[in-house]
Amino acid sequence: MRIAILSRNKKLYSIRRLVQESRKAGIRCDVINPLECQLVIDGKQSRILAGTVTLPTYDAVLPRIGASITEYGLAVVRHFEILGIAAINSSQSIAESRNKMRSLQVLTGAGILVPSTVLTRSTRGLKAAVEAVKGLPVVLKILQGTQGVGVMLVHTPISLGSVLDTLRTLDQDVIVQQFIVEGAGRDFRAFVVGGKVVASMMRTAPQGEFRSNIHRGGEGNIVKLPPHYEKTAVRAAKVLGLDVAGVDLMESNDGPLVIEVNSSPGFEGIEKATGINVGAAIVQSIKKTLK
Numbered sequence: 024m025r026i027a028i029l030s031r032n033k034k035l036y037s038i039r040r041l042v043q044e045s046r047k048a049g050i051r052c053d054v055i056n057p058l059e060c061q062l063v064i065d066g067k068q069s070r071i072l073a074g075t076v077t078l079p080t081y082d083a084v085l086p087r088i089g090a091s092i093t094e095y096g097l098a099v100v101r102h103f104e105i106l107g108i109a110a111i112n113s114s115q116s117i118a119e120s121r122n123k124m125r126s127l128q129v130l131t132g133a134g135i136l137v138p139s140t141v142l143t144r145s146t147r148g149l150k151a152a153v154e155a156v157k158g159l160p161v162v163l164k165i166l167q168g169t170q171g172v173g174v175m176l177v178h179t180p181i182s183l184g185s186v187l188d189t190l191r192t193l194d195q196d197v198i199v200q201q202f203i204v205e206g207a208g209r210d211f212r213a214f215v216v217g218g219k220v221v222a223s224m225m226r227t228a229p230q231g232e233f234r235s236n237i238h239r240g241g242e243g244n245i246v247k248l249p250p251h252y253e254k255t256a257v258r259a260a261k262v263l264g265l266d267v268a269g270v271d272l273m274e275s276n277d278g279p280l281v282i283e284v285n286s287s288p289g290f291e292g293i294e295k296a297t298g299i300n301v302g303a304a305i306v307q308s309i310k311k312t313l314k
Contacts, residue, residue, distance in 0.1 A: 025051040025079070026309060027108075029099060030087040031058060036291040038087060040302035048306050053081075057088055057099040069105050082313050083109040085267075085305075086117060087287050093121055111309055112286050116264035120286040123166050124198055126263060133262040135255060136280050138162075138273075139201040144191055146184045153180070156201040163187075166196045176202065203280065206273035210282060213248060213256035213270045214293055214301055217308035220256055222299040223248045224292070243296035252279045259284050266312070267305055 026045065030038045033054040045052035061072040071078045084103045088096030100114040112120075120126045124142045131137055139156040143149075153159060163186060165173035173195075177183045183199075190197050208228040213220045224243040248256070252272055259281045260268040269288025272279045290301040 024049070024082050024310070024313065025053070027078070027081045027084045027103075028052060028054045028087060029057045029084060029096065030054055031056050031089065031092070035087075035289075037289045037302070040290070040294070041085070041305065044300070044302040044306040047303070048310060050306065050310070057086075057096045058092060060099045060102075062098060062102045069102065071099070071102055071106070080106075081108050083111055083309055085111050085309065086114075088117070089287070090121065093118075109312065111266045111312065112268075113264060117286045120263045120265060120268070120284045123164055123283065124196070126284055127198075129262055130259055130281055130284075133258070135259055135262065136275075136278060138203060138275075138280055138282065141199045143187070143197060143199060146187050149180065149184060149187070152199050153183070156199055159183075160202045162200040162202050163190075164198050164200060165190065166198065203273050203275050206275055206280075209273075211246065211248060211252060211272045211279075212243070212288075212293060213253065213272060214288065214290060215256055215260040215265070215268045215270055216301070216304045217266060217311065218257060218261065220248065220253045221304040222290075222293050222297045222301050223253075223256075224296045226292075243292045245297040255279045255281060266308065 028038060028041055032038065038054060042052050042054065055073060059073050063070045063072060086096065086100045097114045097118055100110050100117065104110050104114060119129055127137045127140055141152040141155050143152055153161060160176055160178040161183065163175040163177055175186060177186060187197060210226055212224050212226055214222045223246055225246040226241045226243050228241050256270040256272060259270050263284055265286055269285035271282040273282050294301050
């Protein structure tokens, strides 16, 4: 069995762990930089070049593409799919989960609870937008941000208008989202692989910060999710068509809310917090998929 991992940096913790676990499982694993892939179509035979060499046939490809190369990365994943190679996750699933508003639309359509959210570029209906998300303070997010980047907590109408004006000049689409008071400063990360939660942790924001991302200094601790939280996380990944996903949930008075679903979740923090071998779970899931 031979698989390809699409990543720009083979030294990243998650990539090194995936290669390590693949070798343990007897799987040949190549790490390929998606930006070095040239996609060839001539109406007869499609292929992928890495430099001057045509890539071999793989049993599966595992995309680990960052937000900064989403469009090109998705084209590369789609080309692997055209060649009949199984993608763990698919290009369509990555595209839907990567766009924050689109993913929330899909989740809402499936009846999964999410925070009240408004997509806007205008300041004209600012009062209505704030009312729709249950008042100030509100959370502002750019659509393509990751690891807490592009996420802001805004307390006043003046500040909100100023930030929106600034982001509009930068040609950024923005979502205005409900600030969940009862869950502020903490959330749950459920790591879903093959339709199961294989690891979960509570992330707590450092003092003075409302974002609980590990990359923002948040602390992760092992936690056993209540059954309805696990069920929600698994449903969210399934609805978006993701075989591997990091699902972020927050407590609310209405039950668990899905804040975000990550199609290329890192797992250094959750492995260290829980002691669970997430890398092995991903590799074993791939083997099971290919049987």
